[in-house]
Amino acid sequence: MKHIKHLYDSCNLCPHECGVNRNQGELGICRATNQQHIASICIHRGEEPVISGKKGICNIFFSRCNLRCIYCQNHQISSYVSPIEKITTTDEIIKQITNILDTGIRILGFVSPSHMVVQTIEIIEELRKRGYHPITVWNSNAYDKAETLKLLEPYIDVFLPDFKYADETIALIYSNAPYYPDIALKAIKEMYYQKGNSLIINETDGIVESGLIIRHLVLPYHVENSIQVLKLIANEISNRIAISLMSQYYPPEGLMLPHKLQRKITPSEYEKVVNTLHELGFDKGWIQEYESNEFYRPDFKKSHPFE
Secondary structure (H helix, E strand, O other): HHHHHHHHHOOOOOOOOOOOHHHHHHOOOOOOOEEEEEEEEEEOOOOOOHOOOOEEEEEEOOOOOOOOOOOOOOOHHHHOOOOOOOOHHHHHHHHHHHHHOOOOEEEEEOOOOOOOHHHHHHHHHHHHOOOOOEEEEOOOOOOOOOOHHHHHOOOOEOOOEOOOOOOOHHHHHHHOOHHHHHHHHHHHHHHHHHHHHHHHHHOOOEEEEEHHHHHHHOOOOOHHHHHHHHHHHHHHHOOOOOOOOEEEEEOOOOOOOOHHHHHOHHHHHHHHHHHHHHHOOOEEEOOOOOHHHHOOOOOOOOOOOOO
């Protein structure tokens, strides 16, 4: 780990490039130090079928975030003032992970990890030292630097980015993410360079062992943004990539949201995006039941947020 800890001396690992010394406790936009900022380590069975399988995935939910999405579905943990956050040691994290892996789960997800790259690598290296080699999933908001993703090539088996916006103005207003479309596209191109089109699936249990899956959450009143995201992927990368098109948006309680984000999406909005998905020739991936917004509502105040 000594070979990368110095990267926090002047942290430029995500596109915000704050340049703060996290090893000395200085705080940038994500407000995270060099410590392990953890919201939850739990079994999650609600991911894509090739991610969750029958037993579920062991997910590490990092607290804080390098985006500030005003509609964040995980706002309980993404805020840097979250009372749910636990600042803990890598040894304690390893104990919790191995307890779950020892039940037979063999896939490990890092959720909202863009600001926690060094910690992610440290966890994987420690697991390997102890003889654990789970399939690893990088589940990010795609506001990642391509140069940083190169560091992850020896460590990450599956990339699961959420390509949020093709509209730069929306990205800035909703997520404080300057130049998001260009940055996300470059990041996903690097993921594609590392993994290509193919999803390598274990025939025994149906779990993905290597690959790239791009998620996209359809927002109310923003069908055109979703259509343009799909066109960017098809035109700039490939229409052979697996797409997970999500209908699960709902306005979280307690957030002050603009009018356009105060309702769920309509069936016709989702249908238009699904039709575009097919028109562009995407034939790998998943669409959700329209009613999914009633089921994917985690409560991180619980020890098991998704139950």
